Amino acid sequence: MSKPCIICVAITGSLPRKSDNPAVPVTVAEQIESAQAAFEAGAAIVHAHVRDADQNPTSDPERFARLKEGVVKYCPGMVVQFSTGGRAASGKDRGGMLSLRPDMASLAVGSNNFPTRVYENPPDLVDWLAGEMRAHAVKPEIEAFDLSHIFKAAEMNADGRIPGNVYVQFVMGVKNAMPADRAVFDFYIETTKRLMPGAEWCAAGIGANQIVLNEWVVAAGGHART
Amino acid sequence: MSKPCIICVAITGSLPRKSDNPAVPVTVAEQIESAQAAFEAGAAIVHAHVRDADQNPTSDPERFARLKEGVVKYCPGMVVQFSTGGRAASGKDRGGMLSLRPDMASLAVGSNNFPTRVYENPPDLVDWLAGEMRAHAVKPEIEAFDLSHIFKAAEMNADGRIPGNVYVQFVMGVKNAMPADRAVFDFYIETTKRLMPGAEWCAAGIGANQIVLNEWVVAAGGHART
Ligand SMILES: [Zn+2]
Ligand SMILES: [Zn+2]
Ligand SMILES: [Zn+2]
Ligand SMILES: [Zn+2]
Numbered sequence: 001m002s003k004p005c006i007i008c009v010a011i012t013g014s015l016p017r018k019s020d021n022p023a024v025p026v027t028v029a030e031q032i033e034s035a036q037a038a039f040e041a042g043a044a045i046v047h048a049h050v051r052d053a054d055q056n057p058t059s060d061p062e063r064f065a066r067l068k069e070g071v072v073k074y075c076p077g078m079v080v081q082f083s084t085g086g087r088a089a090s091g092k093d094r095g096g097m098l099s100l101r102p103d104m105a106s107l108a109v110g111s112n113n114f115p116t117r118v119y120e121n122p123p124d125l126v127d128w129l130a131g132e133m134r135a136h137a138v139k140p141e142i143e144a145f146d147l148s149h150i151f152k153a154a155e156m157n158a159d160g161r162i163p164g165n166v167y168v169q170f171v172m173g174v175k176n177a178m179p180a181d182r183a184v185f186d187f188y189i190e191t192t193k194r195l196m197p198g199a200e201w202c203a204a205g206i207g208a209n210q211i212v213l214n215e216w217v218v219a220a221g222g223h224a225r226t
Numbered sequence: 227m228s229k230p231c232i233i234c235v236a237i238t239g240s241l242p243r244k245s246d247n248p249a250v251p252v253t254v255a256e257q258i259e260s261a262q263a264a265f266e267a268g269a270a271i272v273h274a275h276v277r278d279a280d281q282n283p284t285s286d287p288e289r290f291a292r293l294k295e296g297v298v299k300y301c302p303g304m305v306v307q308f309s310t311g312g313r314a315a316s317g318k319d320r321g322g323m324l325s326l327r328p329d330m331a332s333l334a335v336g337s338n339n340f341p342t343r344v345y346e347n348p349p350d351l352v353d354w355l356a357g358e359m360r361a362h363a364v365k366p367e368i369e370a371f372d373l374s375h376i377f378k379a380a381e382m383n384a385d386g387r388i389p390g391n392v393y394v395q396f397v398m399g400v401k402n403a404m405p406a407d408r409a410v411f412d413f414y415i416e417t418t419k420r421l422m423p424g425a426e427w428c429a430a431g432i433g434a435n436q437i438v439l440n441e442w443v444v445a446a447g448g449h450a451r452t
Binding site for chain 1: 336337338339341342343344345346347348349350352371372373374377378402403404405407409410413416417420
């Protein structure tokens with residue numbers, strides 16, 4: 001029996017607006033509709049960001065609550081994953097929606113550069129977010145923007161801050177962070193297997209990198225993202 | 227003819243005080259004396275941090291100037307490398323001493339976590355520091371705290387922001403950044419050679435890691451640090 005490949009759909013993404021692509025779902029109603037279409041096409045996880053009335057990223061728990069409610073209603077069994085990324089809010093506001101008990105949430109465990117700024121995930125915030133996820137039975141998806149983030153996840157797994165088998169996402173193609181490099185991708189997998197033998201992994205590529213990463217990750221026994 | 231191994235001595239380090247170890251040189255006079263002792267023992271580069279009157283890290287150009295003057299006088303031919311690290315100052319103050327034209331200066335090209343905070347090296351500051359180094363003919367030593375920093379150095383080398391053959395230091399053993407891991411060390415070298423065939427490399431290990439890294443790096447054809 002072959003191992004199933006999990007497809008995660010990132011319906012909205014952290015930044016795009018209607019002016020970038022009119023098909024981007026930005027209202028909660030559009031997002032539920034979009035999640036349902038992907039669910040019916042085979043996606044098992046919906047990775048969710050929400051937008052305010054001006055289409056700007058927000059961590060507003062009320063919007064996340066309505067989104068979760070809609071996905072539960074229209075996509076029975078679909079895994080709901082909330083983003084706790086730093087574009088929508090800063091500090092503990094990034095995790096204010098974790099008490100809604102989504103099935104999963106993204107968790108950055110280190111800091112790195114983004115195209116024009118520092119993506120700040122200070123150690124105490126990482127610990128706080130991980131604690132909130134444990135408290136609300138939320139499974140983290142570790143966002144590995146660089147190699148040391150895999151080591152940090154393994155450390156947190158070993159001491160119980162990230163319980164159970166770790167789910168890691170390799171993020172590649174972000175300017176000023178890690179490019180989509182095949183040798184690095186292979187080393188990421190090798191390192192993940194070595195440090196966390198029970199881990200599962202997927203990969204997110206920025207823009208045109210996603211299709212390349214999906215080929216690599218599926219061939220390597222990982223999970224895909226669209 | 228075998229290739230010489232360059233020994234770089236970090237006489238003061240970024241944080242230690244007399245209360246940690248009475249032998250740590252904290253005044254400029256002590257630092258010059260310490261550099262001279264290392265120079266006579268075979269060190270070719272002095273990696274320098276300066277301290278204020280309370281032994282706190284500072285980027286005070288006046289102290290750096292006196293230190294450089296002393297090293298030039300008592301250690302003829304020794305390469306002077308100033309730290310532009312983020313513990314002594316923030317923003318452009320970190321590079322205020324570059325106009326003193328040290329032979330070399332450290333240059334972080336990415337961000338990462340430190341034990342209790344984010345080590346912030348935003349892209350525009352990295353570019354500004356690299357520009358100051360070019361303007362004053364200062365050779366950068368790239369501080370690679372994580373794998374993506376090697377890619378960033380290669381990118382900056384390719385477009386001329388870091389001219390010539392790149393000198394990279396792998397920094398390992400910093401809590402919440404990259405641990406001293408042998409497989410990563412080997413991959414760092416492999417990646418450096420692949421992306422920057424003309425590069426030279428050395429390694430800095432925090433505390434007890436230094437002696438381990440020196441064994442690894444010298445055996446691999448790199449340069450040592452004490
Ligand atoms: Zn996301
Ligand atoms: Zn809570
Ligand atoms: Zn230093
Ligand atoms: Zn200048």
